[in-house]
Structure formats: structure tokens, C-alpha cells
Amino acid sequence: MAWAVAGAILTVGLLTLYSRRLAIFASGFVVAVGIVLLIATVLLGPTIDHTNEAVSADARIDPVACPDTSRPIAIIFKNEGQKTVTKVAYSLIGRAHGHSTIAYRAFLRDDKIIEGGGGSHSCHELSPLNFAPPRPENIHPERYDWSIDVSLVDFAA
Numbered sequence: 001m002a003w004a005v006a007g008a009i010l011t012v013g014l015l016t017l018y019s020r021r022l023a024i025f026a027s028g029f030v031v032a033v034g035i036v037l038l039i040a041t042v043l044l045g046p047t048i049d050h051t052n053e054a055v056s057a058d059a060r061i062d063p064v065a066c067p068d069t070s071r072p073i074a075i076i077f078k079n080e081g082q083k084t085v086t087k088v089a090y091s092l093i094g095r096a097h098g099h100s101t102i103a104y105r106a107f108l109r110d111d112k113i114i115e116g117g118g119g120s121h122s123c124h125e126l127s128p129l130n131f132a133p134p135r136p137e138n139i140h141p142e143r144y145d146w147s148i149d150v151s152l153v154d155f156a157a
Contacts (some may be wrong), residue, residue, distance in 0.1 A: 012026050104132070
């Protein structure tokens with residue numbers, strides 16, 4: 001935002017050296033655009049629908065929920081909103097314990113229907129191709145901290 005304001009001021013300043021009439025026209029245009037952006041962000045900002053934030057997700061190693069050792073990651077979704085969820089797109093992210101760098105990332109989708117106030121869980125397998133280089137020869141999921149980044153939620157009409 002600051003770059004746009006600085007660019008507009010610089011442009012109007014350079015136009016002033018070339019032509020005062022053109023600079024006045026450009027100043028009016030910059031003010032009009034600024035007013036439109038102000039109205040869009042201040043007045044319309046609170047009306048944005050934040051229903052996607054009602055869906056939360058968690059990923060962890062859970063041998064009780066996922067007894068199959070080939071699918072060790074339990075992914076749990078909770079719909080804390082009123083609307084029914086029909087699809088969720090998300091990333092399963094793994095970071096080595098004590099590190100902030102992402103070592104594993106898988107882009108996934110789930111089409112289980114989750115009623116408002118309900119939840120869902122599934123078990124996920126790990127693909128060696130989704131690990132960042134150098135890829136581990138033997139995968140030990142318990143050596144990673146798992147999290148979910150929800151990118152898209154689709155609701156029933």
C-alpha cells in the first residue's frame with residue numbers, strides 16, 4: 001500500500017514538472033481511486049463472510065484412531081459453524097521436531113459431508129515423494145510435528 005501511495009505522489013510530482021494541467025487531472029484521479037479503495041476496505045470490509053474460519057483441522061499420529069500402520073496420520077475436521085461443509089481442500093504439513101522448515105507437504109481434498117457442529121476424521125498415508133529433499137529412506141512419522149492448512153471450504157447451498 002505504501003509503495004502505491006509513493007508511486008502516485010512521485011508520478012504526480014513528475015507530471016507537475018511537465019504540465020500543471022495534467023498533474024491536476026492525475027491528482028484528481030489518484031484521490032478518486034483512494035476514496036474508492038477507502039470505501040471498499042473500511043465500509044465493506046466487515047461484511048466479508050468469515051464462515052471458512054468455522055472449519056478447523058488437526059493432524060497427529062493416533063494409533064487408536066488409525067490402527068493401520070500404512071495410514072498413520074489422523075486428520076480431524078471440526079465444523080463449528082451452522083452451514084454444512086461438502087468439500088475441504090487442505091495441505092498436510094510435517095515439520096521435523098524442533099524445526100520450522102517444512103519437510104513434508106501434501107495437497108489433499110476431502111469430500112465428506114460435515115454437518116454444522118459436527119466433525120469428521122480420516123487416516124492418511126505418507127508419500128515419500130512429498131518429502132523435501134533429501135528424502136528419508138525410512139519414514140518415521142513420529143519424528144515430525146503435523147499440522148493442517150485449510151485452503152478452501154465448500155458449503156452446501
